[in-house]
Amino acid sequence: MKISEIRKLLKNLISGDVYWDKEILEFYSVDASLYQIFPKIIVIPKSEKDVITTIKIANKNKISVTARGAGTGLVGNSLNEGIIIDLRNFDSINIQKNFVEIGAGVQKGSLDKALKKKHKFSAPNPSIGPYCAMGGIIGNNASGSKTIKYGSTLENLIEITFIDGKGKKIILPQNQTFGKKILRIAKKIDVSKFPKVSKNSCGYRLDSINSVQDAHKILAGSEGTLGIILSAKMKIRSLPKKRLLFVVEYQSVYDAASDCLKISKSKPSGLEFVDRDTLVNFDFEFKKNTKCLLFVEYDTNIDTKSKSFAKLVSGKISKKITKEKEIEKWWKYRDLALSFSLKSIKFQDRVPHIIEDATVPLEKLGELFSLIEKTNKKFHTKTIMYGHAGNGNIHVRIISKRKKIFLIDEISKYYFEHVFKLGGSITGEHGDGIARSWFIPKQYGPKNFKAFIELKKMLDPSNILNPNKITSHKKHLKKLEPL
Ligand SMILES: Cc1cc2nc3c(=O)[nH]c(=O)nc-3n(C[C@H](O)[C@H](O)[C@H](O)COP(=O)(O)OP(=O)(O)OC[C@H]3O[C@@H](n4cnc5c(N)ncnc54)[C@H](O)[C@@H]3O)c2cc1C
The missing domain is CATH 3.30.465.10 (Uridine Diphospho-n-acetylenolpyruvylglucosamine Reductase; domain 3)
Known part of the structure; x- marks a missing residue:
């Protein structure tokens, strides 16, 4: 069946909405990554039956179906060529x-x-x-x-x-x-x-x-x-009855990393990291030589933690907050780290962020920081870092001239090879998507990759569900070309 016929068939059979207007396809062609893929049809189902009908029609016509939430993914996970199915009506x-x-x-x-x-x-x-x-x-x-x-x-x-x-x-x-x-x-x-x-x-x-x-x-x-x-x-x-938040300043990311290990044993409800480039956006005067901060939150045994915390850390405790509103304000600073970091990177220095989400065992966090430093030296790049330090998960934004975009693959290969040696994962939370699916066989080895393919074949034998992610990849549909 031609695309125009599939569109009409879906429109007739589905109680929800079906679109193929240029502006709407354009909206669904991007997410929060730097990639862009134009889909052919947008389905916004109203019922379970609509979803089933869409999949059955897609199966017959060998056209892909890719689920879309809010499209805030950072590695192009929700972008694809065929049908995009937006589940917004499933809101109970x-x-x-x-x-x-x-x-x-x-x-x-x-x-x-x-x-x-x-x-x-x-x-x-x-x-x-x-x-x-x-x-x-x-x-x-x-x-x-x-x-x-x-x-x-x-x-x-x-x-x-x-x-x-x-x-x-x-x-x-x-x-x-x-x-x-x-x-x-x-x-x-x-x-x-x-x-x-x-x-x-x-x-x-x-x-x-x-x-x-x-x-x-x-x-x-x-x-x-x-x-x-x-x-x-x-x-x-x-919800916890009380919370306690410490903000700790460090002159070295390595000191922060070794403190993380000690802090994690005290059962915090949050242990997060931002580097120096993010700090300039805070409404607070930090010491001049401060290189990074740790945010440490407790939501139980507040009195005990309040007294014992200072003994745990080598950094300077610059904030100890118990008021909910103030705690929320400081967490906002941490949550805005990505947008703060983008503010500090000029448009022409922004490159696709393949290595932005690696996670290592917590005891290897210092070695991950050292790897980031080595990567910068080797490829003449700079980085902005922030993330979920308590899980060994550091987000890295590379600053490099866009005309050197070809380096990104080399940087990724080098970085991930070392992340594997540290016993880490190429992604702690943002997923594989377009950016990283090609590293999965290297992450898990052939035996596990074979099991992934078997699983995929069992649940999606015609490979219509979000193809070119996880078990297959179409290399680098990059929206960005060198300037
Ligand atoms: C500023 C910023 C900060 C972020 N911070 C974090 C963070 O701290 N932690 C974190 O984990 N992530 C973070 N992310 C990444 C992303 O926002 C989250 O992972 C988020 O949960 C993705 O939700 P979404 O609805 O936007 O999903 P989408 O981007 O729409 O989809 C994500 C993936 O889920 C699939 N999917 C969506 N709906 C369905 C469905 N109904 N059935 C099957 N599959 C489905 C899609 O096909 C796609 O592969 C951040 C992103 C941004 C832009």
Whole structure:
């Protein structure tokens, strides 16, 4: 069938909206990455039946279907050529005592508001704040400042309802037949090749499937390649009665890194890092030679932590905050680190950010900083760094002349080769997308990659769900050309 016929067929059969206007295709051709791919059709389904119909038509006509949340992904995960399916109408929120049932299109901000009224919160809190959707949070296995204590999305999932690549509705872990099949594939992996990090959004997380009861976790970080998520049940927790936030200044990132190890043993609810370039945006006078800050939050045993913290750290404690409003203000500074860092990079010095999300075991954090320093020396680049230090997850923005764009592949190969040696993952939370899928075979080795392909074939035999991500890649659809 021609594209024009598929468009008309979808329009006739779907109760939701179907678009192919130039402006709308343009809107869906970009996300928060530097890539651009023009899709052919946008479907905004109203019902489960609409999603199934879309997948069945796509299957017959060999056209891809890519799920879209809010499009805030940083590596082009939600961009593709065929149909983009936007789940915004799946926006129900049903709060129970210890879990919430949410539609994939629920905005994180709406969920937070609804939970706050009941004195509850949901742990995965990407720094993008209220603007992302729950389908995207699951699709990327997103995490944030609370992950050090409460885990990433994967650890907070209880159940997932999704439509697979054949148009079949599956609920995991209830559906034992599928659960058993996933477990069988999980048993084939070489676990030693999986990074021993506290969060990981690379490839398929078959390492997290230890029983049929874990089967739903496979959707976390699957980037829309295994199924279109309709809804999920996720853990929720009671809001802490009190919080305590320390802001600590360091003259060396290596001192900060070695303190992180000690601090992590004191069970903080947040342990985050920003470097010197971010500091200039804070409404606060730091010492002249300050190279970086750690943000350390506790949400239990506040009195004890308040007294004992100073003994844990070698840096200068410049803030000790207990007032909620003030705590929120300082977390905003941390959450704005990406936009602060972009402010300090001239447009012509911004290059695609392939190495921006590596994660290493916490005891290797100092070595990761050293690797960043070596990378800068070798390639004559500069970097801005910030991130989730407590998880060994540092975001790196490279500053280099755009005309040297060809260097990015070389930098990525060098950097990731060393990240592998440190036992790390190429991505702790932002996923593989267009930028990094080509590194997955190197991350996991041929045996595990074969298991990934088997899993993909089981749930999406015609490879229509977000192709060219995770198990395959189309190299470098770069929006940016050298200036
Ligand atoms: C300023 C900024 C800060 C950020 N900070 C963080 C951070 O701290 N932590 C973090 O983890 N991430 C962060 N991110 C990355 C990103 O915002 C998050 O990962 C976010 O959760 C993505 O949600 P989204 O709705 O925008 O997803 P999208 O970008 O729309 O999609 C992401 C992936 O999920 C898939 N997907 C979406 N919906 C579904 C569905 N219904 N079914 C199946 N697959 C689906 C898509 O196909 C895609 O592969 C940040 C991004 C920005 C721009």
